[in-house]
Amino acid sequence: MKTDSVVKERYAAANAGEPALCCPVEYDGRYLKPIPREVIDRDYGCGDPSRYLREGETVLDLGSGTGKICFIASQLVGPKGKVIGVDMTDDMLKVARRNAPVVAENIGFGNVEFRKGRIQDLGLDLELLDAELKKRPITNAASFLAADEPAEELRVKRPLVASDSVDVVVSNCVLNLVNEREKARLFQEIFRVLRRGGRAVISDIVSDEPVPEAMRNDPELWSGCISGALTEEAFLQAFADAGFYGMEWLKFETEPWRTVEGIEFRSVTVQAWKGKQGPCHEHRQAVVYRGPFKETLDDDGHRYPRGQRIAVCDKTFRLLQNAPYADAFVFLEPHEAVPSEEAAPFDCRRAVKRSPRETKGADYSATTEATECREGGCC
Template identity: 30%
Template sequence: MSVSSEITDSVKKYYGEKLQTSDDLQTTACTTPAQRMPKHILESIKLVHDEVVSKYYGCGLVVPECLEGMKVLDLGSGSGRDCYAIAKLVGSNGFVTGIDMTDEQLKVANKYIDYHQKLFKYPEPNTTFVKGYIENLKDAGIGDESIDIIVSNCVINLCKDKKRVLEEAYRVLKYGGELYFSDVYADQELSDEIRQHEVLWGECVSGALHWQTLYNLAKEIGFEVPRVVTCSSLEITKPDLKEVVGDARFASVVYRLFKTHKDSNREITQVVYNGSITGCENEFKLDRHTTFPEGKPVIVSGRTLAILQNSRFKEDFLYKSAPCCATVAEIKEEDPFVILASADSKKLNNGAQCCGSKCC
């Protein structure tokens, strides 16, 4: 049996048999830190059946903006919590597909399709779940350029071949589409002892990429530069697990990656947000550096312009020529551990509180 197959079987067993509810987790990796949610997202999550929620594991909030009418794919959908919350937000004209490899999780997810259809008062279900592997979406029936948005909640790290996962995501996304996902990252290359630890694999630690590797893979595959939405530190407090990881540090990061046409207009441009995105009427935050207040002109870089004009956000902005002297910095690679250190420093200096545990 290959190393990849051994890891897959170990993860299946961990999430299908060992974990019965989120209370069985041994680290904070697969729990979502407290954070503010827009009202419409909070209300949609509250509608999800209790059993689905009790078997949910994730390290971030992966519900992006502007979902109405979208076709969404959830990689590693588990019990279906995120799928059902998003199914409410895409509306009866949108559709959500969840893919997972674990029979026990899929059984729970499929159990409540009709329940949520009736609760949402849709004429027919707008959610389906398929068994498959996220590094091989073709065998699961996901066609080329068929998906508007991909989400994934702390699952990519559980797969050995992460490059293949990202390549498949790129293949199935439409141009202008987005991969919006949370995952766990390390501040260093991990030792073989960590990589081979069965519990730490199941807890989303052993499979963590070095954060720099994500940027390298995204560039190689063709995505725009990954945009950091939020990040939070991951604490490992259980003594025996802490001894294994040593001085390695881990962070949960929500990124957004866009697939754009390479010949897109990439000039510095002035844009004005029209306030039309549900839940973001006063301002729209694309990433931790880029915020668009409603009605106020903002100068954007060529990369940001390419994202806006290629994506579902295109009609939410007016576009004007930038002043001849305008300059703006391009979004570059960001070390999440530097972000967290800076956030901690600010808290020490001014006592500010963030929306989650050591999050930014």
């Protein structure tokens, strides 16, 4: 099925607040006030990823539609932050671009721009490609095949969204609209554009069972966010396959939004992080999983039994100190730091206990007076 054209036609023709294209979402009213009515009326979202944004962040909204999430994000990240919306449908971009100066005027600063592209190919600026193809129109098989050259050149020299350039990728009810064959590439593109330590916060529709072939081939169900929905498990796995870690449901509606032929479709918001890749070095650090579960497992396969000092490499030690894990662990540094130039490679494939002797040093034999307890007097 030609999913892109089906989706474009449907959203170009959509009327204000068409119920089959969205499920009711409650946005924070404070941030809706400066946004013109024609943007809010064409709300086709199913969640609100913007509520997880912070001041100063650079945000990319995939499938930005008429711009509602971008305009909310704009206020949340403030004048030091930046927001980029990407959409492939001209009619949506037109409404979003028309309203950007209006919102900027209402809030006192402008930090939003809208770019034309397909979210599974965030390297390719479709407006720049349009300009290139005007110079060399496609008239036969040879020019059709040659059209790939300027596209490839644009991806490299003038990418729509550069690699490692974004703090947070958000999206509201769009990933399901990308066809099955290009889904893996979509998740790889989200990973590519995020900086190390960045995160994806995605609201979308997922199904509790796989969507059968007949339903997947129904264009009406496609553009209505049903047919392309991944199962709950496949959605999380797609992030893992692209290299993300720390996936977590920030929202999981227990009530389905729609049920079709017994399959439940519900709205979820997931968060996933970039930054677990890289070399592992031994700095004699240990972490202790605080509980309450008997043990826990991270996305690199490290197992942390509750209460045990587990040896980790410096990269994992730092990763666990930040969101989303920080509160789950105690962090133990060696008494004598290991300088980077002396740190040996660390075999991260297995979890082993770290002897306290390794942390303190084999010759450690100090005897000390009781230290003062932080919470006021131990014994």
